[in-house]
Amino acid sequence: SHGLGGFLGCESGVVISGGSGKVTTRGTICSPANPRFGSSPGVSLAAGGSIANEAGGSIAGLSGVVISGGAGKVTNEGTISGAPGGGFIGYGVSLNSGGSVANQEGGSISGQFGVAISGGAGTVTNHGIISSAGGFPFSFTAGVFLSAGGSVTNDKGGSITETSFGASYGVLIRGGSGTVSNAGTISGTTDAVLFDAGTTGNQLVIRPGAVFNGAADATAATDSTIELTRGTDAIGGIGNGQFLGFNTLVADYGAHWTPNGANAVGTMLNDGKLEVAGGVPVPPP
Secondary structure, three states: OOOOOOOOOOOOOEEEOOOOEEEEEOOEEEOOOOHHHOOOOOEEEEOEEEEEEOOOOEEEEOOOEEEOOOOEEEEEOOEEEEOOOOOOOOEEEEEEOEEEEEEOOOOEEEEOEEEEEOOOOEEEEEOOEEEEOOOOOOOEEEEEEEOOOEEEEEOOOOEEEEOOOOEEEEEEEOOOOEEEEEOOEEEEOOEEEEEOOOOEOOEEEEOOOOEEEOOEEOOOOEOOEEEEOOEEEEEEOEOOOOEEOOOEEEEOOOEEEEEEOOOOOOEEEEOOEEOOOOOOOOOOO
């Protein structure tokens, strides 16, 4: 159903039930944002399936995309947006049975939660913009929220942000082990990245050029590692303000990193080159 660039003129989105669905669009799909008018997501697949929003495409609703009842796959080169209304939460993309989201260069996904994946491990790859508007009625919000573990890759030029008031996170991972790989920018008012309590074996992969606006925090998690990849850059605040609660620091082969300022980590595995400017104290066992 075609709308007028936002929610004016929207009637109903696309709903597929009774079997796995597949939607490909480069036009406009929208559903009214206000639940009083019978709002549904822009696209809803009730038995799993895939959605490809191509360049120039727009999907909008109370939530932009909701896939449940089976694993979901979303590929986005256009705009997907969710706008909260009537006390309901608006998701950009919500996958309720696990799955994957690939936000390509030029793609934008936004909502109170930009991307939320539950009911199974999630995989998010971002080359574009994923953002969260945050706020009422939820007690916390996130640009990307994986509630059953999984991985987030934010490539060079990619941006994942949640900068509203209250408890807000760029990336929040719960319910299973998580991997976050960053070569772009991840921002959060509370934390840029949080590996929450109960997660274990987490990995924060930092690639040259990565920016974290806010801390990367694994304090409540178990057995978490920072990996510095091949290339040249500097890093500071390990165990001291910027990167918290990580047990192990790994420098990959071909990595040339300078740890600046005061840093502290339990175990260091160095296959690269750490040119220590401030020092990385390694406590005795």
